[in-house]
Amino acid sequence: EGQGEVAVTTNLGDSPCEIELSSLVPPDGLPRATFLFPNGEVSVKEKKLDEGEKILSVNGIVKSHILNGVCTALYNDNMMNIKYRYKDDELSFIPSLTLPSNSLSFAFKRQLTPSDKFSFSYRYHFDTNYWSAVYKQKASKHVKWKAGYGSDERLGWASVWVGDAGGKTKEAPLKTKVQLMIKVPQNNIRNSTVVFRVKKRWDF
Numbered sequence: 362e363g364q365g366e367v368a369v370t371t372n373l374g375d376s377p378c379e380i381e382l383s384s385l386v387p388p389d390g391l392p393r394a395t396f397l398f399p400n401g402e403v404s405v406k407e408k409k410l411d412e413g414e415k416i417l418s419v420n421g422i423v424k425s426h427i428l429n430g431v432c433t434a435l436y437n438d439n440m441m442n443i444k445y446r447y448k449d450d451e452l453s454f455i456p457s458l459t460l461p462s463n464s465l466s467f468a469f470k471r472q473l474t475p476s477d478k479f480s481f482s483y484r485y486h487f488d489t490n491y492w493s494a495v496y497k498q499k500a501s502k503h504v505k506w507k508a509g510y511g512s513d514e515r516l517g518w519a520s521v522w523v524g525d526a527g528g529k530t531k532e533a534p535l536k537t538k539v540q541l542m543i544k545v546p547q548n549n550i551r552n553s554t555v556v557f558r559v560k561k562r563w564d565f
Contacts, residue, residue, distance in 0.1 A: 390415065400424055401434075408438075430454075476500070515547040524560070537561045 368383035377399050384392035393406035403421035410416065421436045430447035444457040453470040470480040476499040483492045495509035506521040524538030540558040 516544055517547065518542060518544045520556075 365386045366383055367386055368381055370379050370381040372379055379397040381395040381397060382392045383395070390407040393404055395402055395404040401421065401423035403419070405417055405419055407415055408418040418438055419436070420438070423434045425432050427445070430445055432445045435442045441460040442457065444455065447454045451472045454467070456467040458465055464485065466482065466484040468480065468482040470478065472478050478497045480495045481492070491513040493509060493511040495507060497505065497507045499505045504521065504523055506519070508519040510517045520540055520542035522538055522540050538560040542556040543553060544556065545553045
């Protein structure tokens with residue numbers, strides 16, 4: 362059985378705002394109504410719960426440029442996520458807050474040199490307090506290694522990739538990347554594992 366979607370959009374006078382009504386074909390309930398404005402959009406649609414009950418679900422997103430970065434507020438099914446992203450050629454900083462769970466996180470990345478990069482992320486949720494750190498170095502065109510630690514699994518790891526990831530599209534099928542990784546649990550070093558991966562592209 363085929364299924365599609367039809368949508369009708371109308372402008373609100375001379376303003377940059379629009380209203381869009383969309384529905385599945387054949388219809389499967391009320392149409393979705395979306396209000397679009399320059400910095401985001403808000404939509405209302407019918408949602409079917411597991412028990413079979415239908416409710417109206419409100420979703421929305423708003424973006425704004427603040428302090429040389431972008432602040433995004435995303436609302437989805439009674440949950441709000443507020444994220445700020447700042448990025449330049451050397452630094453990336455992304456704090457995030459989720460409500461009403463009060464889950465806080467932030468990510469930090471710093472390009473130390475053209476071939477060295479350090480990244481750090483932190484997550485807080487009630488009684489949990491997780492963080493992770495990763496250091497990357499591109500030793501040469503064909504060799505890149507990483508090392509990191511994650512507090513949630515209490516696991517340290519190091520890996521090396523060998524293979525040229527660059528090159529033109531026509532050359533991509535000829536290239537292969539090989540990874541060798543070692544994982545070391547903090548509480549049981551004897552359970553260390555070694556992982557071997559191969560990435561190869563074929564065109565048919």
